Amino acid sequence: MSTKPFLEVKNLNVAFPTEDGLVQASNDISFTVARGETLAVVGESGSGKSVTSLAVMGLHDRKRTQITGQAFLNLDSGPVDVISANEDVVRKLRGKAMSMIFQDPMSALHPYYSIGNQLIEAWELYNVGSKEDGKKRAIEMLDLVGIPGADKRVDEFPHQFSGGMRQRVMIAMALINNPSLLIADEPTTALDVTVQSQILQLIREMQKEFNMALILITHDLGVVAEVADRVNVMYAGKIVESGGAEDIYYRPNHPYAIGLLNSIPKIGELDSRRLVAIPGQPPSLINLPQGCSFRERCSFSDRVANNLCSTTAPSLDEKTTDHFARCHLSEAELVKARKEIGGN
Amino acid sequence: MTQPLLKIEGLQKYFKTTTGGAFSKVKGTVKAVDGIDLEIYPGQTVGLVGESGCGKTTAGRTILKLYEPTGGKITFEGRDITNISAKEMKPLRSQIQMIFQDPFASLNPRQTVGSLIGAAFDIQGIKPEGGVEAEVQRLMARVGLNPEHINRYPHEFSGGQRQRIGVARAIALKPKLIVADEPVSALDVSIQAQVVNLLEDLQDEFNMAYIFVAHDLSVVQHISDRVIVMYLGKVMEEADKVDLFTHPRHPYTKALLSAVPVADPIKGRKRERIILQGDLPSPVNPPPGCVFNTRCWKATDKCRTEIPQLLQIGTNHRIACHHPED
Numbered sequence: 001m002s003t004k005p006f007l008e009v010k011n012l013n014v015a016f017p018t019e020d021g022l023v024q025a026s027n028d029i030s031f032t033v034a035r036g037e038t039l040a041v042v043g044e045s046g047s048g049k050s051v052t053s054l055a056v057m058g059l060h061d062r063k064r065t066q067i068t069g070q071a072f073l074n075l076d077s078g079p080v081d082v083i084s085a086n087e088d089v090v091r092k093l094r095g096k097a098m099s100m101i102f103q104d105p106m107s108a109l110h111p112y113y114s115i116g117n118q119l120i121e122a123w124e125l126y127n128v129g130s131k132e133d134g135k136k137r138a139i140e141m142l143d144l145v146g147i148p149g150a151d152k153r154v155d156e157f158p159h160q161f162s163g164g165m166r167q168r169v170m171i172a173m174a175l176i177n178n179p180s181l182l183i184a185d186e187p188t189t190a191l192d193v194t195v196q197s198q199i200l201q202l203i204r205e206m207q208k209e210f211n212m213a214l215i216l217i218t219h220d221l222g223v224v225a226e227v228a229d230r231v232n233v234m235y236a237g238k239i240v241e242s243g244g245a246e247d248i249y250y251r252p253n254h255p256y257a258i259g260l261l262n263s264i265p266k267i268g269e270l271d272s273r274r275l276v277a278i279p280g281q282p283p284s285l286i287n288l289p290q291g292c293s294f295r296e297r298c299s300f301s302d303r304v305a306n307n308l309c310s311t312t313a314p315s316l317d318e319k320t321t322d323h324f325a326r327c328h329l330s331e332a333e334l335v336k337a338r339k340e341i342g343g344n
Numbered sequence: 345m346t347q348p349l350l351k352i353e354g355l356q357k358y359f360k361t362t363t364g365g366a367f368s369k370v371k372g373t374v375k376a377v378d379g380i381d382l383e384i385y386p387g388q389t390v391g392l393v394g395e396s397g398c399g400k401t402t403a404g405r406t407i408l409k410l411y412e413p414t415g416g417k418i419t420f421e422g423r424d425i426t427n428i429s430a431k432e433m434k435p436l437r438s439q440i441q442m443i444f445q446d447p448f449a450s451l452n453p454r455q456t457v458g459s460l461i462g463a464a465f466d467i468q469g470i471k472p473e474g475g476v477e478a479e480v481q482r483l484m485a486r487v488g489l490n491p492e493h494i495n496r497y498p499h500e501f502s503g504g505q506r507q508r509i510g511v512a513r514a515i516a517l518k519p520k521l522i523v524a525d526e527p528v529s530a531l532d533v534s535i536q537a538q539v540v541n542l543l544e545d546l547q548d549e550f551n552m553a554y555i556f557v558a559h560d561l562s563v564v565q566h567i568s569d570r571v572i573v574m575y576l577g578k579v580m581e582e583a584d585k586v587d588l589f590t591h592p593r594h595p596y597t598k599a600l601l602s603a604v605p606v607a608d609p610i611k612g613r614k615r616e617r618i619i620l621q622g623d624l625p626s627p628v629n630p631p632p633g634c635v636f637n638t639r640c641w642k643a644t645d646k647c648r649t650e651i652p653q654l655l656q657i658g659t660n661h662r663i664a665c666h667h668p669e670d
Binding site for chain 1: 532624
């Protein structure tokens with residue numbers, strides 16, 4: 001990338017104080033996304049993938065959340081740190097500079113207002129014009145996202161749309177002000193598989209059309225493989241591995257990523273050999289143990305000298321060019337681990 | 345293999361839709377399951393796949409007679425159980441069990457694990473050797489739970505552990521058949537493999553048959569011997585696993601398989617993909633002729649008027665299509 005990436009997140013921490021203690025949901029997160037680039041964030045529930053992007057969007061309740069670190073949007077007018085910026089400033093960036101689509105298109109749309117009115121409302125935030133202008137733009141957008149008969153359907157209500165169509169509406173709404181950054185949080189999880197492939201294709205087309213920086217949050221490793229340029233793998237609030245999609249899939253450098261990739265059955269593998277499961281379950285985010293958070297589920301921690309995995313949390317190091325992992329294992333041990341788990 | 349454990353012929357389950365309110369009138373019928381055939385032998389797994397609204401869950405529940413079938417015939421170990429009463433069905437319940445999708449909704453939050461799993465023995469009036477508690481603890485250990493946790497409540501367990509409780513409860517009476525309805529789809533990816541492996545191990549140990557209902561084709565491919573693909577209440581294709589996944593003959597199966605994202609960046613982006621247009625039609629008002637005709641790229645006038653029959657096209661391979669793929 002010749003220019004500066006559009007989004008630069010630096011040492012972001014998000015924590016929620018609760019009765020039981022402080023939940024460290026997002027822990028020292030740093031990454032960048034450029035325009036035209038797709039970053040996939042993968043992880044299980046509670047790994048901090050949504051929490052991080054909600055912080056970027058400024059959607060956490062500031063009174064109940066402890067957020068530290070920085071997240072710069074490099075706008076034409078200069079960089080803005082959305083974490084330290086005034087709430088009014090962030091509000092004016094939301095929907096315009098950055099936009100988000102959510103998992104459940106039914107609860108994200110208001111059932112009492114027509115699709116058109118909801119789109120016009122989003123348009124009016126940043127545009128001056130009559131209601132007719134807004135409606136014209138709404139129809140244009142619905143047409144763009146592939147809703148047949150957009151000029152008629154614009155007056156219909158969310159319940160008259162199917163799940164896939166509603167997600168198209170959400171995409172139209174998110175893009176109506178031409179944002180530079182789109183965060184898609186599990187955009188296809190609630191959809192059937194044949195509809196999922198339509199929506200993924202649409203998101204890809206829209207990204208090209210608007211030259212957006214795209215963050216795709218998902219737990220589905222298949223979806224990631226199909227769309228991502230770069231991948232962040234998250235575990236217990238931290239990025240445990242980060243790199244280009246091919247690096248992550250063919251040369252994973254963290255035992256969690258290695259395990260995850262080998263635990264899913266793949267279409268076309270018909271030999272039905274036993275799945276390689278990752279034992280145990282993710283730790284609680286309250287009072288995370290000292291050392292590596294994945295230690296208790298890792299089959300390789302005994303190969304690290306001096307009990308390092310239980311005493312020292314590993315840092316996110318560059319293992320090979322532009323490929324980072326948070327693991328104490330040496331490169332040679334990682335290659336061995338890959339062979340042992342995956343047989344490749 | 346002589347006699348199938350379970351045989352289903354032309355099973356139908358229709359639901360009436362009503363206008364609602366005090367003077368509710370019948371408005372129409374939803375043919376949730378409209379004629380499925382199935383044979384399953386001990387130790388075998390039959391996968392039932394399809395997208396939402398295809399009737400796979402209803403089929404599973406009708407087989408268990410949790411719903412009264414509208415038509416067709418269910419034979420269990422040679423005995424016709426289609427129209428037997430709930431009372432007559434009760435002793436058979438120990439033979440046919442179910443595992444549910446949502447491990448949060450399917451366990452009573454006020455009951456301890458011990459009483460949840462032990463209930464099976466009380467209901468059937470069975471006294472296991474060594475007492476119920478010892479047997480429950482043995483079952484807990486078998487499914488990978490700590491037997492010391494017998495007095496805990498469901499909320500003290502994670503999703504994966506709760507699903508293990510559901511599995512322990514289902515296998516308590518050593519059933520011959522388990523209908524598992526999306527048993528892993530509510531679980532995190534790293535936990536899914538644990539539960540799939542557990543189900544496979546238990547099958548080997550007890551020679552149980554599974555009817556595995558799921559929308560996730562890769563899991564179905566992994567666990568099944570035979571697969572039935574459903575669409576809007578009808579069977580589109582039925583074949584042995586290898587046949588179905590390597591050589592699908594129904595356009596819908598082909599499209600469905602090609603829509604599954606592949607966890608391989610190079611292969612995944614290179615492969616040929618069929619993207620179906622439109623959404624699934626409403627099961628309240630299915631299209632005439634072949635139910636898939638509105639989204640099929642091969643549809644002709646014949647498809648729009650004439651319902652294709654499920655016909656044999658190869659060894660153990662049946663499809664319902666006027667224009668099968670080569």
